[in-house]
Amino acid sequence: MTIHSNDPVDPVVQVPLSGQGQFANPTIWLSASSHDFGNVWVAADGKANWRLRIANTGNQNLEIVDLILNNPAFSVSGFSGLPIVIVPNDTVSVTVSFLPTDTLTYLDTLLVGSNDPANPFVSVSLSGRGILDDYTTGYVFWNYQVPDNPRxxxxxxxxxxxxxxxxxxxxxxxxxxxxxxxxxxxxxxxxxxxxxxxxxxxxxxxxxxxxxxxxxxxxxxxxxxxxxxxxxxxxxxxxxxxxxxxxxxxxxxxxxxxxxxxxxxxxxxxxxxxxxxxxxxxxxxxxxxxxx
Structure with a gap:
């Protein structure tokens, strides 16, 4: 905001303004609506993990009351129990894991239930493939891209x-x-x-x-x-x-x-x-x- 006046020393004064909009109710936000784990080694030879971020963009506490999966190859961890309470403008992460037991393509849907009145259930589509190959010299088990540092x-x-x-x-x-x-x-x-x-x-x-x-x-x-x-x-x-x-x-x-x-x-x-x-x-x- 710019304020103009007849002040001879400071005729123009700048006032920085900022704010953040909020919904009136607990409002859920997910970092992704789907995730493909790709090729993962079968059983104990391989396990793939993925972090799903859940945020509350409303002005009341968001309670995550259900994390539902049907396929036992997929699991969710990284929290002490339900409900997970997320205060306004905060984010939590849960770990979604994929542990295949056979050389198949696996599909499932993670249902996230909450007290968001507009979206009591939101879904995340999951997929992955179990592989079982011979170990050879130079085989790449996993690779990692260094992330940006926000600071x-x-x-x-x-x-x-x-x-x-x-x-x-x-x-x-x-x-x-x-x-x-x-x-x-x-x-x-x-x-x-x-x-x-x-x-x-x-x-x-x-x-x-x-x-x-x-x-x-x-x-x-x-x-x-x-x-x-x-x-x-x-x-x-x-x-x-x-x-x-x-x-x-x-x-x-x-x-x-x-x-x-x-x-x-x-x-x-x-x-x-x-x-x-x-x-x-x-x-x-x-x-x-x-x-x-």
Whole structure:
């Protein structure tokens, strides 16, 4: 809004205005109306996961009261129980999984029931195919596209700077894969995947335009040295991840291996810290203090 007046010092004043429209009732929104899991290995050799986001665009609490599937090859998890209560303008995610038991094409419809008076049931069409081939050298079990980092705007470099494996954190008996990317992500991917792996957790090292750090330096040969797996730093029985960053966010971060939450940090994100140099390597395998 622009205000004009006879004020000799400030004759024109700009007042920024913003707002968000809301529906008058609980209103459901889904991130997709269909999903194809593609080719997935049969039985224990493969399991594909997909995150379905459910949002409430109304001004009253949305309650998800039913998540109905008919084909046992598909399942829904990632929530503690029903109803799932979503407050206005909030979003939750559930994990839809596909575990084929035969070399067939599978179809199903996920029905999402809620207290949305206009749409008490909304549907998501699901499909997938079970495959069973010989394992051959170079066979691609799954592949992953690094996502945009919403904090870094148009500055997106999808290069994977470092990769490590970590022990099983989701109980499927297969270890997970942790990657650090040039667009400031630390991501844990489900190792027991087929097609596209599920992202189990993420950690963001982009703080601001002046304080953003990926691991090591892209022109160094030792970037892989800036990510390491530590043997259970917080006593929960799982390994954790330690990374070293530079480029305005000079830090060593210790990250919980089960959920991606920061355990501790050391360093600075002062925008004037460029001249101090970067953390370019970490070693989390030695106990120097004798505390185990």
């Amino acid at each position: 870094s705007g148009s500055s997106q470099d999808y290069e994977v700077d470092g990769l490590q494996t970590i022990n099983d954190i989701n109980g499927d008996g297969v270890g997970e894969v942790v990657i650090a990317t040039e667009n400031y992500w630390l991501l844990c991917l489900d190792g027991n995947s087929s097609g596209t792996p599920d992202t189990l957790w993420s950690f963001n090292t982009y703080i601001s335009n002046y304080s953003a750090g990926s691991i090591g330096q892209t022109w160094d040969y030792g970037v892989q040295d800036a990510i390491d797996i530590a043997s259970d730093l917080n006593g929960d029985g799982y390994n954790d991840v330690v990374i070293a960053t530079g480029g305005g966010n000079e830090h060593v971060y210790a990250v919980n291996g089960t959920n991606g939450e920061m355990l501790w940090q050391y360093g600075t994100d002062d925008p004037n810290s460029y001249g101090l140099g970067d953390f370019e390597a970490v070693d989390a395998k030695r106990d120097f203090t004798g505390d185990g």
